[in-house]
Amino acid sequence: MYDILGPRGYKMSYTSPKRVSAVGGRLRVAPSQRRRYQQRRRYHKTSAPGRRRVIDLYTFPTPNGRKVSIMLEELEMPYRTHLVDIAKGEQFKPEFLKINPNSKIPAIVDSDGPGGQSITIFESGAILIYLAEKTGRLLPSSGADRYDVLQWVMFQMGGVGPMFGQYNHFARFAAQKIPYAIERYTKEAKRLLHVIDPRLQELTFIARDYSIADVLLFPWVDSLAKNAPQLLEETPSVRRWLETLWSRPAVRRGMNVPPTGT
Numbered sequence: 001m002y003d004i005l006g007p008r009g010y011k012m013s014y015t016s017p018k019r020v021s022a023v024g025g026r027l028r029v030a031p032s033q034r035r036r037y038q039q040r041r042r043y044h045k046t047s048a049p050g051r052r053r054v055i056d057l058y059t060f061p062t063p064n065g066r067k068v069s070i071m072l073e074e075l076e077m078p079y080r081t082h083l084v085d086i087a088k089g090e091q092f093k094p095e096f097l098k099i100n101p102n103s104k105i106p107a108i109v110d111s112d113g114p115g116g117q118s119i120t121i122f123e124s125g126a127i128l129i130y131l132a133e134k135t136g137r138l139l140p141s142s143g144a145d146r147y148d149v150l151q152w153v154m155f156q157m158g159g160v161g162p163m164f165g166q167y168n169h170f171a172r173f174a175a176q177k178i179p180y181a182i183e184r185y186t187k188e189a190k191r192l193l194h195v196i197d198p199r200l201q202e203l204t205f206i207a208r209d210y211s212i213a214d215v216l217l218f219p220w221v222d223s224l225a226k227n228a229p230q231l232l233e234e235t236p237s238v239r240r241w242l243e244t245l246w247s248r249p250a251v252r253r254g255m256n257v258p259p260t261g262t
């Protein structure tokens with residue numbers, strides 16, 4: 001169990017489902033959880049004695065922010081959430097600009113970075129690659145499978161994120177409705193869904209195994225499915241993939257950090 005604290009003082013406690021039990025005074029780890037348990041032990045062992053290493057996550061309830069909270073939940077890493085209210089312009093405050101000079105969430109500070117030094121990282125793709133490499137999870141360490149995942153990471157960061165963002169802006173939020181812009185980004189959002197749909201007809205996940213590519217794509221595709229379900233009518237495999245990801249407890253937890261409406 002651990003707490004998530006925000007600058008506004010909200011606090012949430014999580015209790016993981018039972019994975020470790022005591023039998024005859026010895027700890028028994030469920031076989032399906034053994035690898036994860038060993039990784040967590042290694043993670044805690046490498047931390048300075050007596051000091052609890054916690055990642056600071058700077059975020060807001062948006063798709064880009066939730067990529068990182070899902071990842072931290074998947075990895076079961078302790079973290080503290082700091083709400084940066086982008087609706088109030090908090091991303092432009094000098095103290096946040098020291099963390100991300102590009103004035104956007106998400107960003108992390110890991111006091112236990114490479115060489116035991118603190119590290120600050122912005123850009124969700126870079127953050128997820130960092131966390132994957134730190135833990136050895138959700139990104140193959142070498143070979144063709146690694147580049148397969150990385151190409152879908154770039155596809156998300158350079159394509160889906162910005163294009164779905166523009167769709168949201170022009171079709172949903174802009175006070176002035178510009179038909180050319182709405183049509184352009186509707187077409188582009190649909191085109192991108194048609195790029196991943198055939199892939200998901202063949203595979204359960206975007207790459208061979210569940211990976212950071214799924215984590216990065218999920219909050220954006222899910223937000224489109226909620227706000228413009230008609231755009232997903234012709235991509236049933238994308239809809240199936242969304243359900244598969246929603247069935248993961250870590251995804252559900254991460255999608256609620258920070259809770260919607262904060």
Ligand SMILES: N[C@@H](CCC(=O)N[C@@H](CS)C(=O)NCC(=O)O)C(=O)O
Nearest residue numbers: 062064086103104105106123124125
């Ligand atoms: N490429 C960046 C995009 C980050 C981004 O656009 N964040 C938005 C929220 S979803 C933001 O902070 N916007 C505030 C602003 O533009 O002033 C990433 O993936 O981290």
